[in-house]
Amino acid sequence: MTGEEVALVDLLDRLLAGGVVLAGDITLSIADIDLVRVDLKALISSVNDAVPSPWKQVNV
Numbered sequence: 101m102t103g104e105e106v107a108l109v110d111l112l113d114r115l116l117a118g119g120v121v122l123a124g125d126i127t128l129s130i131a132d133i134d135l136v137r138v139d140l141k142a143l144i145s146s147v148n149d150a151v152p153s154p155w156k157q158v159n160v
Contacts, residue, residue: 119145 121143128136 116144116146119143 122141124140126136126138126140127134
């Protein structure tokens, strides 16, 4: 390790510039019987003029 300190804002800027994918699974079970299973997936990234949003903008 270099011991270099990085501000939280700089870390978030770096992550959002490249994008972050979060994924996880939650399973609720009783006595080894699965009752509920939830799959979670999220893509988090920044959007700017160079990379526009894929969704239509709504003017309010």
